[in-house]
Amino acid sequence: MEKDTLDPWGTSAVKNYERLQSEFGIAPVGPLVKRFKKPSPHMSRGIDFGQRDLALIADAVENNKPYAVMSGIKPDGAFHLGNKMTADDMIYFQSLSKKAKVYYAIADVEAYADNGISFAESSKTALRNVADILALGLDPEKAVVYKQSEEIRVMKLSTIFSKGVTNNMLKAIYGERQIGLYMSALVQAGDILMPQLPEFGGPKPVLVPVGADQDPHIRLTRDLAVRYQSDFGFIPPSAVYHRLELALTGGYKMSKRVPESGFTLDDSAVEASRRVRIAFTGGRDTVEEQRRLGGRADVCPVYDLYRFHFAHDDEHVKLVYHECTEGIRLCGECKQEAIGLVKGFLEEHHKRRDSLMADAKELLARSRKYLMSAGTQ
Ligand code: SF4
Numbered sequence: 001m002e003k004d005t006l007d008p009w010g011t012s013a014v015k016n017y018e019r020l021q022s023e024f025g026i027a028p029v030g031p032l033v034k035r036f037k038k039p040s041p042h043m044s045r046g047i048d049f050g051q052r053d054l055a056l057i058a059d060a061v062e063n064n065k066p067y068a069v070m071s072g073i074k075p076d077g078a079f080h081l082g083n084k085m086t087a088d089d090m091i092y093f094q095s096l097s098k099k100a101k102v103y104y105a106i107a108d109v110e111a112y113a114d115n116g117i118s119f120a121e122s123s124k125t126a127l128r129n130v131a132d133i134l135a136l137g138l139d140p141e142k143a144v145v146y147k148q149s150e151e152i153r154v155m156k157l158s159t160i161f162s163k164g165v166t167n168n169m170l171k172a173i174y175g176e177r178q179i180g181l182y183m184s185a186l187v188q189a190g191d192i193l194m195p196q197l198p199e200f201g202g203p204k205p206v207l208v209p210v211g212a213d214q215d216p217h218i219r220l221t222r223d224l225a226v227r228y229q230s231d232f233g234f235i236p237p238s239a240v241y242h243r244l245e246l247a248l249t250g251g252y253k254m255s256k257r258v259p260e261s262g263f264t265l266d267d268s269a270v271e272a273s274r275r276v277r278i279a280f281t282g283g284r285d286t287v288e289e290q291r292r293l294g295g296r297a298d299v300c301p302v303y304d305l306y307r308f309h310f311a312h313d314d315e316h317v318k319l320v321y322h323e324c325t326e327g328i329r330l331c332g333e334c335k336q337e338a339i340g341l342v343k344g345f346l347e348e349h350h351k352r353r354d355s356l357m358a359d360a361k362e363l364l365a366r367s368r369k370y371l372m373s374a375g376t377q
Helices: 017-024 030-035 054-062 081-095 108-115 119-136 152-164 167-174 179-196 212-227 269-277 287-293 301-310 314-325 331-355 357-373
Strands: 048-052 067-073 100-106 143-147 206-211 238-242
Touching: 017 048, 017 212, 030 054, 048 212, 054 067, 054 206, 054 238, 067 081, 067 179, 081 100, 081 119, 081 206, 081 238, 081 301, 100 119, 100 179, 108 119, 108 179, 119 143, 119 331, 119 357, 143 357, 152 179, 152 212, 167 179, 167 212, 179 206, 179 212, 206 212, 212 238, 269 331, 301 314, 301 331, 331 357
Parallel strands: 067 100, 067 206, 100 143, 206 238
Antiparallel strands: 048 238
């Protein structure tokens, strides 16, 4: 069987999540779900499939201890559904405790290395991206947002880490890549470990919610945390992994690099509806076959829209799955319902996001002030 490769910068896809767990040592989320009083929709719908040391976060929540949730966005365009997945996890884990703090990095170094986007251009995109996460529910009182290129501690850590890795180590994790991408991986390790520096309260559990394809960054950072444990006391970061959403154009991964494969939170309701209307489905060739055999929800990106984002609740997801696989619903009506949900969401989101632009600016300014004064008192 063909092996899945994990490429955080590519369009690689995952076909077999169980195999991924055994190959890369990712543990299942299932046994830990009961430790969270109100599991997130990602947990209850099996979207978060894997984890590393998630128990440390459950311990911190139960014992009212501080922990950090670390995530970021590459400012290479509008917020897309993949960014929303990570943001949803981040917001959920932030909401579990008063002692939780989100560190959100604008990955402008990576945007430059991977996409050639200037730092000035990144700045403009970043503001809108921050307004998007606020509109999705981020609590700004428990969040710090910063640009990688401006955070000197991240840069210092990545310089220190660059002494501890060899070309061969990076090649083994990422394959042969340009130096800029290796550098951005070390910068990202700096992002993930920064919340454990003394000026932010010292070593603590840090959770990184990511898509399965980002695991190479987690493995590298955990390795670096162990290598530099005696210097900084780092606790290897925890991670929770979500499944990758199927592409509307068919294929295993919706990707920002293939715009038609999904849509962004900037797209108009009309444009997003068009993409859903022409989307690939798991339907059969004829109505008669679909009624007799049922649809294939497991390979259907329209079903993923319900399951990952837009269903009213878990019961609604179950109903769609049941009606599809039993041949009760047909693809045309199913798409129509999905379009209604997508439209409703986008119209509401646009309103909320536009009303939060000033708050996004304020959060960035407040974060900059906080980071500048951290460690100087
Ligand atoms: Fe997909 Fe809906 Fe068709 Fe089932 S009925 S295959 S979920 S579009």
